[in-house]
Amino acid sequence: MKKLKIEELKPGMVFDKAVYIDMSNMLVAPMVPLKEEDINRLKKWGIEEVETAGDVVPQGKSLKPKKLSIKDEVSKLTEMLQKGNSLVEEPVVRTFNHVYKDIYRLIEDIFEKIRNGVGYGKEKIMSAMDELIIEVSKDTNTVLNEVTKEHEGTYLYTLSVNATILSIVTGISMGYGHNRLIPLATGALLHDIGMVRVPNYITEKSGSLTTDEYNRIKTHPLHGYRIVIRELDLGNEIANVVLQHHEAYDGSGYPRKLKGDDISVYARIVSICDVYAAMTKKRSYRDEHLSYSAMKNILGGSSRKFDPEIVKVFLDNMAIYPVGSMVQLNNGVMARVVSANSEFPLRPRVSVVIDEFGEKGEAEKIIDLQETKDLFITKPLSKSFMRKLSNGE
Numbered sequence: 055m056k057k058l059k060i061e062e063l064k065p066g067m068v069f070d071k072a073v074y075i076d077m078s079n080m081l082v083a084p085m086v087p088l089k090e091e092d093i094n095r096l097k098k099w100g101i102e103e104v105e106t107a108g109d110v111v112p113q114g115k116s117l118k119p120k121k122l123s124i125k126d127e128v129s130k131l132t133e134m135l136q137k138g139n140s141l142v143e144e145p146v147v148r149t150f151n152h153v154y155k156d157i158y159r160l161i162e163d164i165f166e167k168i169r170n171g172v173g174y175g176k177e178k179i180m181s182a183m184d185e186l187i188i189e190v191s192k193d194t195n196t197v198l199n200e201v202t203k204e205h206e207g208t209y210l211y212t213l214s215v216n217a218t219i220l221s222i223v224t225g226i227s228m229g230y231g232h233n234r235l236i237p238l239a240t241g242a243l244l245h246d247i248g249m250v251r252v253p254n255y256i257t258e259k260s261g262s263l264t265t266d267e268y269n270r271i272k273t274h275p276l277h278g279y280r281i282v283i284r285e286l287d288l289g290n291e292i293a294n295v296v297l298q299h300h301e302a303y304d305g306s307g308y309p310r311k312l313k314g315d316d317i318s319v320y321a322r323i324v325s326i327c328d329v330y331a332a333m334t335k336k337r338s339y340r341d342e343h344l345s346y347s348a349m350k351n352i353l354g355g356s357s358r359k360f361d362p363e364i365v366k367v368f369l370d371n372m373a374i375y376p377v378g379s380m381v382q383l384n385n386g387v388m389a390r391v392v393s394a395n396s397e398f399p400l401r402p403r404v405s406v407v408i409d410e411f412g413e414k415g416e417a418e419k420i421i422d423l424q425e426t427k428d429l430f431i432t433k434p435l436s437k438s439f440m441r442k443l444s445n446g447e
Contacts, residue, residue: 055105060097063104065090071108072232075101080231083191084108150196153189154215157182158207161214161243168281169250176288183239187232190222195377195393197223202334202378210246210257213331218242220327220368221320227367228323238320240288241295245324248278248296272308275300294318299325302359314361322361326368329360374399380435386410388435389421398424400431 305313389404
């Protein structure tokens, strides 16, 4: 590792390997441009130098698209052959949507293998979490936008993916380095793995649970702990996240009624992210809650159910109008929030979905509400409302 003086750092610099504040705290991930606020934050903290094993990537050097896995390449070639297409095509550039789908397939595979008693290699899980952390570190706005989208698939799996991504974003904001983000992310991904030991008729039930059914659900943290320790061999640090993610800060949770700092800090993070992800996800028996309603619910549980310090970090990330949420402006425009404004939270940047004439907006027409003073948000819109609108209902 070589040391770099803060004076040597410039906004826009890119390193081919991660840059660290110290052994526990990463400043920027590989191939992520250094921002002016990163440098200002180091100066504010009185940090004089950082460390990296990498080198500066020359300005203008093109980045090669990430290669698909061998399995994906074979599937792609097979599909092309079946369609009779030429094998010469443009390389596929991976977006975060591809990463999201990869993690969804991973947790789906883990659940199925554990359910069938096959077991699962922990190296594959850890490798996937390593890649996910790097991808999330690159652009949290894009990441949060992906979380708010509607994704097809099993509720339990999308919930696991969303809770994992939100947990990583929260951990990064808390100053966690890669070595702390790994157990946090892995615990978040597997937090509901114990559900494989709960009968399907309960986990897939569309209505309210009976007392007996709810008590069966409450056994999943214990089942999950045993699975992580005995079948996945991932150790106690990760297993405790799975065991404790339903514990409450005031001691009213389960299964052991732990309180305050007796609960793993990773579990305290995951519990907040899990509740937010669950509330903003549509179920067969109810619509999703608006993002601000979910945050209001979490804020109401602050100092009681949730660690208030972590709640503050989480809410600072999500903003009043989280990235990906839908809003209506005073001129009738319906838009999606594309980036938050931490200094002026009521004035984010938005992308027009439906213009003031009721027509579909132009592709990527962005309005910066901080610069366009005559426009402002009048109310948030639910995804279900937007679905009905697009269907002409």
